[in-house]
Amino acid sequence: SSQQFSTLTELIFHFLKEPKEIERFLTQLSDFATMNKISLGPLKNIVKSILLVSNGALKRNLSSEQVRADFIALGLSEEKANYFAEQWKVNSPALMRLAVGQTLMINQLVDMEWKFGVTAGSSELERVGSIFLQLKLVVKKGNQMENVYIELTLPQFYSFLHEMERVKTSLESFT
Amino acid sequence: QAPSRDAVRQLCRECFSSPPAGLGPLAQRACPGFATGPDEAEQLVSALHNLTRHVVYRGLTEAEDILSLFPENFHQNLKNLLTKIILENISAWRNEAEASQISLPRLVDMDWRVDIKTSSDSVSRMAVPTCLLQLKIQEDVALCGNSPVVSALTLELSKETLDTMLESLGRIRDQLSAVANK
Numbered sequence: 249s250s251q252q253f254s255t256l257t258e259l260i261f262h263f264l265k266e267p268k269e270i271e272r273f274l275t276q277l278s279d280f281a282t283m284n285k286i287s288l289g290p291l292k293n294i295v296k297s298i299l300l301v302s303n304g305a306l307k308r309n310l311s312s313e314q315v316r317a318d319f320i321a322l323g324l325s326e327e328k329a330n331y332f333a334e335q336w337k338v339n340s341p342a343l344m345r346l347a348v349g350q351t352l353m354i355n356q357l358v359d360m361e362w363k364f365g366v367t368a369g370s371s372e373l374e375r376v377g378s379i380f381l382q383l384k385l386v387v388k389k390g391n392q393m394e395n396v397y398i399e400l401t402l403p404q405f406y407s408f409l410h411e412m413e414r415v416k417t418s419l420e421s422f423t
Numbered sequence: 424q425a426p427s428r429d430a431v432r433q434l435c436r437e438c439f440s441s442p443p444a445g446l447g448p449l450a451q452r453a454c455p456g457f458a459t460g461p462d463e464a465e466q467l468v469s470a471l472h473n474l475t476r477h478v479v480y481r482g483l484t485e486a487e488d489i490l491s492l493f494p495e496n497f498h499q500n501l502k503n504l505l506t507k508i509i510l511e512n513i514s515a516w517r518n519e520a521e522a523s524q525i526s527l528p529r530l531v532d533m534d535w536r537v538d539i540k541t542s543s544d545s546v547s548r549m550a551v552p553t554c555l556l557q558l559k560i561q562e563d564v565a566l567c568g569n570s571p572v573v574s575a576l577t578l579e580l581s582k583e584t585l586d587t588m589l590e591s592l593g594r595i596r597d598q599l600s601a602v603a604n605k
Binding site: 309344352353354356360362367373374380381397402405422 | 481533535544553554580584
């Protein structure tokens with residue numbers, strides 16, 4: 249029935265938006281099956297095919313029109329296919345962002361901490377008074393995080409800031 | 424016994440820059456030029472090293488301060504010459520001392536590039552700009568001696584990461600101006 253279908257669709261999109269919540273999704277599916285007196289096995293198969301079509305559509309940047317056509321070709325009723333396509337339109341920006349986010353990144357900068365201070369003295373100079381900036385960059389290398397510590401002088405800091413502002417301008421001109 | 428003023432100048436520079444461990448060989452090299460025996464050369468080199476380092480450490484900048492370091496009956500002309508040489512070199516030496524302080528690895532260079540990601544295994548068509556940043560980092564100078572180790576680290580930053588980073592850098596800049604204006 250269409251009511252059941254819309255509930256099921258909701259569950260599916262919920263999962264697509266949070267693909268890590270597998271346990272939760274499976275629980276929701278079995279609750280749905282029990283409530284609607286459908287056996288879980290066939291339900292799972294149907295859901296599997298829907299997910300397959302959805303993931304393929306995401307990969308190939310299909311429009312909601314194309315998604316609708318695909319489902320109709322697979323034998324879904326027009327009414328249900330329309331409903332799904334509607335939901336697709338609403339959810340696709342979020343889903344696209346998720347897919348793009350899964351794209352490979354090399355040594356991704358994950359976090360940055362900083363502190364600055366003044367060198368008061370050293371073994372070579374009794375009174376120094378120079379300002380230094382220390383950065384801790386947390387970098388994701390493969391599956392592990394690596395901490396990188398660097399020190400910058402003030403002129404280096406200002407030039408770094410300047411360069412990063414140029415990068416931002418460049419990135420913005422491409423979005 | 425020094426051959427020339429310049430030779431003295433050169434010797435002073437070498438004595439300052441040499442770490443204590445390098446003074447022995449330096450003394451041996453100095454022997455012939457200054458016509459001294461090996462023991463005297465060592466004493467000379469060691470004394471010059473200590474004198475120059477002391478001046479830099481204490482941050483002395485006035486001739487009188489330096490002159491007062493010499494013993495009473497020290498040869499007058501030599502004393503003036505050495506003081507003059509030290510004053511000439513003081514700021515270069517100070518910079519050298521600051522540069523060789525212990526520190527975390529230092530940033531020595533930075534390059535960046537903006538790429539546009541057009542496709543991947545998870546999305547077949549897209550146009551997502553991303554930034555690649557390469558930092559050249561030099562390990563602690565004190566540990567490397569004369570052959571500094573420079574490594575290159577290439578990082579990738581998404582637009583969101585860059586925006587967050589710029590926010591932090593902005594805050595650093597604000598704090599620095601607050602400190603500077605005190």
